Amino acid sequence: MQSWYLVAIPRQEVREGRSFNPDEFAIALEQVAAGRGPLDYRDPEKFVARTCFTRALREHLGMVLRRLSGQTENCPPVLTLITQFGGGKTHTLTALFHLAKAGNELKDQPDIRSVLAEHGLNRLPNAKVAVFVGNAWDPQPGRETPWIDVARQLAGDKGVEALGQGARSSPPGTEALNRVFQLAGGSVLILFDEVLNFMNRHREMSASLYAFIQNLTVAMTGTTHSAAVISLPRSQVEMTDEDLDWQEKITKVVRRVSKDLIVNDDAEISEVLRKRLFDDIGPEKARNAVAKAYADWCFERRDRLPHEWMNVDTSLTESRAKDYLRQRFEVCYPFHPATISVFHRKWQTLRQFQQTRGALAMFAQWISWSFVEAHRYARSEPLITLGSAPLEVNGFRASVLGSIGEPRLSAAIDTDIAGVQSHARVLDADFKGQLKDLHRRVATAILFESSGGMTDKAAHLPELRFALGEPGLETTSIDNAAIALESKGFYIRRRGTDGYSFGYEPTLKKVVSDRRASLDEEEIRQSVRKVVQVEFERGRSLPLLMFPEDGTAIMDTPRLTVVILDPEQAWEGNGKLREHVAQWTTHRGKSPRLYPGAILWCVRKQGRDLKDKVELMLAWQRVRRELLDGTLAGDYSRTEVDAKVRDAEEAAREEVWAAYRYVLLADSRADFGIKAIDLGAGHATSGETLQGRIITALKSAALLNDAPGAGYLERKWPVAFKDTGAWPLSSLRKAFLDGSMERLIDPDAYLRNKLPEFVMRGDFGFGSGPQPNGGYSRVWFQQMLPPEEITFDSEVFLLTSAVAKRLTSAPPTLADSERTETAAVTQKAGEPEGLLFDGDKSDQTAAEAAAASATRTIRLSGAIPTEVWTRLGRSLIPKLKSGSSLRLGIDVELTIQADSAAALRADLKQIISDLALDGQLKIE
Numbered sequence: 001m002q003s004w005y006l007v008a009i010p011r012q013e014v015r016e017g018r019s020f021n022p023d024e025f026a027i028a029l030e031q032v033a034a035g036r037g038p039l040d041y042r043d044p045e046k047f048v049a050r051t052c053f054t055r056a057l058r059e060h061l062g063m064v065l066r067r068l069s070g071q072t073e074n075c076p077p078v079l080t081l082i083t084q085f086g087g088g089k090t091h092t093l094t095a096l097f098h099l100a101k102a103g104n105e106l107k108d109q110p111d112i113r114s115v116l117a118e119h120g121l122n123r124l125p126n127a128k129v130a131v132f133v134g135n136a137w138d139p140q141p142g143r144e145t146p147w148i149d150v151a152r153q154l155a156g157d158k159g160v161e162a163l164g165q166g167a168r169s170s171p172p173g174t175e176a177l178n179r180v181f182q183l184a185g186g187s188v189l190i191l192f193d194e195v196l197n198f199m200n201r202h203r204e205m206s207a208s209l210y211a212f213i214q215n216l217t218v219a220m221t222g223t224t225h226s227a228a229v230i231s232l233p234r235s236q237v238e239m240t241d242e243d244l245d246w247q248e249k250i251t252k253v254v255r256r257v258s259k260d261l262i263v264n265d266d267a268e269i270s271e272v273l274r275k276r277l278f279d280d281i282g283p284e285k286a287r288n289a290v291a292k293a294y295a296d297w298c299f300e301r302r303d304r305l306p307h308e309w310m311n312v313d314t315s316l317t318e319s320r321a322k323d324y325l326r327q328r329f330e331v332c333y334p335f336h337p338a339t340i341s342v343f344h345r346k347w348q349t350l351r352q353f354q355q356t357r358g359a360l361a362m363f364a365q366w367i368s369w370s371f372v373e374a375h376r377y378a379r380s381e382p383l384i385t386l387g388s389a390p391l392e393v394n395g396f397r398a399s400v401l402g403s404i405g406e407p408r409l410s411a412a413i414d415t416d417i418a419g420v421q422s423h424a425r426v427l428d429a430d431f432k433g434q435l436k437d438l439h440r441r442v443a444t445a446i447l448f449e450s451s452g453g454m455t456d457k458a459a460h461l462p463e464l465r466f467a468l469g470e471p472g473l474e475t476t477s478i479d480n481a482a483i484a485l486e487s488k489g490f491y492i493r494r495r496g497t498d499g500y501s502f503g504y505e506p507t508l509k510k511v512v513s514d515r516r517a518s519l520d521e522e523e524i525r526q527s528v529r530k531v532v533q534v535e536f537e538r539g540r541s542l543p544l545l546m547f548p549e550d551g552t553a554i555m556d557t558p559r560l561t562v563v564i565l566d567p568e569q570a571w572e573g574n575g576k577l578r579e580h581v582a583q584w585t586t587h588r589g590k591s592p593r594l595y596p597g598a599i600l601w602c603v604r605k606q607g608r609d610l611k612d613k614v615e616l617m618l619a620w621q622r623v624r625r626e627l628l629d630g631t632l633a634g635d636y637s638r639t640e641v642d643a644k645v646r647d648a649e650e651a652a653r654e655e656v657w658a659a660y661r662y663v664l665l666a667d668s669r670a671d672f673g674i675k676a677i678d679l680g681a682g683h684a685t686s687g688e689t690l691q692g693r694i695i696t697a698l699k700s701a702a703l704l705n706d707a708p709g710a711g712y713l714e715r716k717w718p719v720a721f722k723d724t725g726a727w728p729l730s731s732l733r734k735a736f737l738d739g740s741m742e743r744l745i746d747p748d749a750y751l752r753n754k755l756p757e758f759v760m761r762g763d764f765g766f767g768s769g770p771q772p773n774g775g776y777s778r779v780w781f782q783q784m785l786p787p788e789e790i791t792f793d794s795e796v797f798l799l800t801s802a803v804a805k806r807l808t809s810a811p812p813t814l815a816d817s818e819r820t821e822t823a824a825v826t827q828k829a830g831e832p833e834g835l836l837f838d839g840d841k842s843d844q845t846a847a848e849a850a851a852a853s854a855t856r857t858i859r860l861s862g863a864i865p866t867e868v869w870t871r872l873g874r875s876l877i878p879k880l881k882s883g884s885s886l887r888l889g890i891d892v893e894l895t896i897q898a899d900s901a902a903a904l905r906a907d908l909k910q911i912i913s914d915l916a917l918d919g920q921l922k923i924e
Helices: 029-033 044-050 055-068 089-106 110-118 146-162 174-183 195-201 203-221 241-254 266-277 284-300 318-330 337-345 357-377 394-404 409-418 423-428 438-449 461-468 475-488 508-517 521-537 576-586 609-629 638-659 690-700 710-715 729-735 747-761 801-809 814-825 841-854 866-880 898-914
Strands: 078-083 128-133 188-193 227-233 258-261 278-280 492-495 499-502 544-546 561-564 599-603 662-666 674-678 726-728 764-770 776-780 796-800
Touching: 029 089, 029 128, 044 089, 055 078, 055 089, 055 110, 055 227, 078 089, 078 203, 078 241, 089 128, 089 188, 089 227, 128 146, 146 174, 146 188, 146 203, 174 203, 195 203, 195 227, 195 241, 203 227, 203 241, 227 241, 266 278, 266 337, 266 357, 284 318, 337 461, 357 394, 394 409, 409 423, 409 438, 409 499, 423 438, 423 475, 438 461, 438 475, 438 499, 461 475, 475 492, 475 499, 508 609, 508 638, 521 544, 521 561, 521 609, 521 638, 521 690, 576 599, 576 662, 576 674, 599 690, 609 638, 638 690, 662 690, 710 747, 726 729, 729 747, 729 796, 747 764, 764 801, 776 801, 796 801
Parallel strands: 078 227, 078 258, 128 188, 188 227, 544 561, 561 599
Antiparallel strands: 492 499, 599 662, 662 674, 726 796, 764 776, 764 796
């Protein structure tokens, strides 16, 4: 299909942009009668050539011509033209003027021959013509009154004399008028235009003109070759009460003998536009190809298009039904039928809309701009559709809004349709091909279809599909565009189930947008943090720390702790945030952490989604407050606002789940020692919490275990401790926190709860106080292990079952006997018996003496340099374990800044508590 601008050729003045003023399409009848004005109007042949002889015009002309020819049957002597403002009344009067004045000069014109043949006439009748135009007439010498002017035009000075002496002060009677008719030759045509304008300007002569018209209608009834035509407006735009009274009086008088003629025929407006605005509409073959393609497209989708357009006789064959549709497109080419019909289906009841010259001026500017732009950008537009209206052109927009009578729509058009940053253009940004500018076209069609004077001010989806649909474009694309516009636009509303309207009053989305723009940044920041905190605290099961400013705010504890980073910090991979998290994980301030693996960091993804959702929530909450306070102007539904607030709050809550998708934890094998886990897009559910989501993800990644069994510990037994079969409990606990094994939520609680069970069952043994000979001061195996014996220092070990069994089943050594004897000697009355035997007192005393003579006491004291502190546990302390009755104390003194003292004191208390030394060490 060829584009319309490659087929049809607009008139030169349209192409050059010289036909944008409605006045250029308005005829001044008084100028035509005086031989002045544009040549196209005053020259009879040019006027006829540019006139579209519609059915209504042909009927009007034929009726008057038959009356002037002496035929009185169904030809009343007085006719009234009743149309809306700008509806073609003056054009009809001008056509009658030329036909009556030109005589047979025009009978060879094809349109005139057709009119004559249609009404059974052989020639154009000759008649004297008088014209009265109320908006141009003023008293002058020789035409002091309207009737004197009419008489002079019909019969010259003799006609004025025939009116009699009283004509200068009062309207003539019927006899005087008949004398004038006779002097004029017996056949006269009197044309009245803008009568109410005269009565409004010359109030003192209103009654006289009314009497003149009344007498004229009576006088005309006595003639056979004369007629009078009076135009009256149907609309009441800018009419005073007095104007309305005179209109009603004149209408009652003339209707006694007249016939009302409705000038415009809506079905033929396309022919008027084509003849007035185009030099050539192109080859018939090209037009038919476009019409056929559109007709086929419509027929295949007729169930989704307006019934009034698809309503064809069901008895017709499919081929004939398509032909019917094709003809409707052919007669409107290059316009789409919906483009023309909307002004008569919906706009004709608008008081300000000028049906003929207003539409002509609007279409002239429309075609002029579209013709140039289409050539410039090589657009593919087979027909001129509603969507191509150039609302971005200020002059055209002013013309449209003037016809609608609502200039306040201009700002709404800028915002939603035509502005550089309009919602329609934003939605169109990623569309190409036939979908290019689809949202703007749909929004424009909604404006035209919903701005008429009808009660149902809505553009329904079937109407939009028909107005904008074309071969290659599916109706679902149009539907989706309308839905998107209603969702994003500030002035497009949903009407019913399938309707949309465009108005100047903002929708709630616009109100919310304004409130959102006025939000304070600090208010937004605090609200975002609050939403995040509330959601993380809901149903939490782990210690939670919200938004730490630095690492010192995070306690160093073996219990798994979830730390939520500030919403203003987003995960960016190997960036600065990763470095900060790594530093805070390994150090608390300047001090190394004992339990870096116990920290789980949760950080949000990049983007503004969370902030946007919270801003929208705050804006809706503000709108609800204003609505409840009565400070929000407009007719808005409280139920709708409440629902929107709930939706916005839920969306913000959902976005917390979607945003905080990254969990960071210590891992020496990862970059910077930090491993990142992507939780994926989350959705809030009533049965799950954010902490639960984190725990589930860690378990799925084999990074967290609820309660590992004895088999798990055996599989993870370090190679370094396999030979001895003894795993220091402090090392075991650390393994749960440094990534060597799956993390535990609370390693201390797990070990204190599960180790007695493992020992009692014989899965493991438990040893305390290692001895030089490889034994232990105490060994528990398949017996109750007191929980208080489980401490996390270097002298407590988890033993394999084989080692524990060997140690508990070996015969007592000499050292064992001596220890047993010593225990028995020191036993007090009332205490339970020893584990092995109970010797007599003399034996015990001897043993004590022997033991005392065989031992020496070694004491170490003095200051230790800081650079060797870390080596004490590896070299000095193990040597001291070779003796018995080892006692180790501590006396530490340091100086620290006052502002850091509280944090250090808290850390020391935590460490002392973790070592179970609360009652043995004190901080001064």
